[in-house]
Amino acid sequence: MSVMVQTIRGPIAIEDLGLTLSHEHLTAGSGTMDRVPSVYNEDDAYAVNIEALARAKAAGVRSMIDLTTMDLGRQVRLLQRVADADTGVNIVCATGVYRWVPAYFMGRDPDDIAEFMLGEITEGIEGTGIRAGIIKLAWDLEYRLDEGPWSPRSALERCARGAARAAKAAGVPISCHTVATDELGTPLLDIFEEEGLDLAAVTIGHSNDTTDLDYLGRIAGRGANLGFDRYGGVRDDAENERRAALAKSMFDAGFGEQVSLGHDGSPYMRFGGIRPTNLDCWTGVPTHEVPWLREHGLTDEQIAGMTERSIRRTFEAAAGMRRG
Ligand SMILES: [Zn+2]
Known part of the structure; x- marks a missing residue:
């Protein structure tokens, strides 16, 4: 039986994902921004998302992973409205926690954190029928602060253990925001390994913020997926070219099925x-990065390893853990 992937419109067969953007946000900000009218307006958020999704679809995007957690300003009513609009782009939304772990979770047992995540995956988000299909974690500068059980590092580590337990129980993948130059993928994978997670179900994101092929090779060598996901985030074309060239370098190193692309x-x-x-925040990959890879010798079939099969692999590995 085919692996099913949970989207905001319900489950779809994994074969239907098609070209998938690995790391995007319908909204991004703060968890409480919807209470501040000068910051957040749902009708405006809806209008710009419908237009941006239409442009992404026209450019060839079939699916995207929205990695906005509750504390990063996820808006479940907006997700419902976008689901009802039937944009033609499959959207997988996320549970998890962002880099400043909410006080509610600090000092908590990882099983309590896993229970919260499982609720959003199996029951729904904030009392709605919208279910999360992936778990997001964010390890950033806060990881450097390590002073006892209430330190930011301890909170991030507890969340990573909770995420691993929820991922195994629910059979969903984990996608991580990391500081690549701090090599934060390494301690994350260490925790996931201790928790018995199949590392093929993990994406180490923002990995193309570094140029260190040695580090990237070590992460991919352990079986994890690399998120090369800030394409087009920098206006500078030279920077985008560097990011596309890095994807090609990983392909040349034999990891073409373990790199995912996004913005x-x-x-x-x-x-x-x-x-x-x-x-046009979601069109750079299909309209610039993919053509660049084609011009530099990759076939469409090889490029699909990065735009389609790599993400599928994380969902398949996650589903395999639940079965296994
Ligand atoms: Zn992000």
Whole structure:
């Protein structure tokens, strides 16, 4: 039987994912931003998302992973409205926690954290029928603060253990925001390994923020997937070219089935203030990065390893853990 992937419109067969963006956000900001009218307006958020999704679909995008957790400004009513609009783009939404672990979870047992995540995966988010299909974690500068059981590092580690337990129980993958130059993929995979997780179900995101092929090779060598997901986030074309070239380097190193592409983009960005609306935030991969890879010798079949099969592999590995 085919593996099913939970989207905001319900489960779909994994074969139907098609070209999938690995790391995006319908909205991004703070967990309480919807209570501040000058920051968040749902009708505006809806309008820009519908247009940006239409442009993504026209460019060839079939699916996207929305990695916005509750504390990063996920808006479940907006997710419901977008689901009802039937945009033609499958959207997988996330449970999990962002980098400043909410006080509610600090010092908690990982099993309590897993229970919260499982609730959003199996029952629904905030009392709705929308279910999360993936777990998001975010390890950033806070990981450097390590002073006892209430330190940011301890909180992040407890969340990672909780995520691993929820992922195994529910059969869903984990996708991680990391600081690649701090090599945070390494301690994350260490915890997941201790928890008995199949590392093929894990995406180590923002990995193309580094140029260190040795580190990237070590992460992929352990079986994990690499998120090369900030394409187009920088206006500078040279930077985008560097990111495309890095994807090709990993392909050349034999890891073409373990790299996923995305933008970390949102048409409604409230992270770091109100940012200009970019309705083409989800088109850079299909309209620039994929053609660049083609021009530099990769076949469409090989490119599909990065745009389709790599993400499928994480869902298949996750489903396998639940069966196994
Ligand atoms: Zn992101």
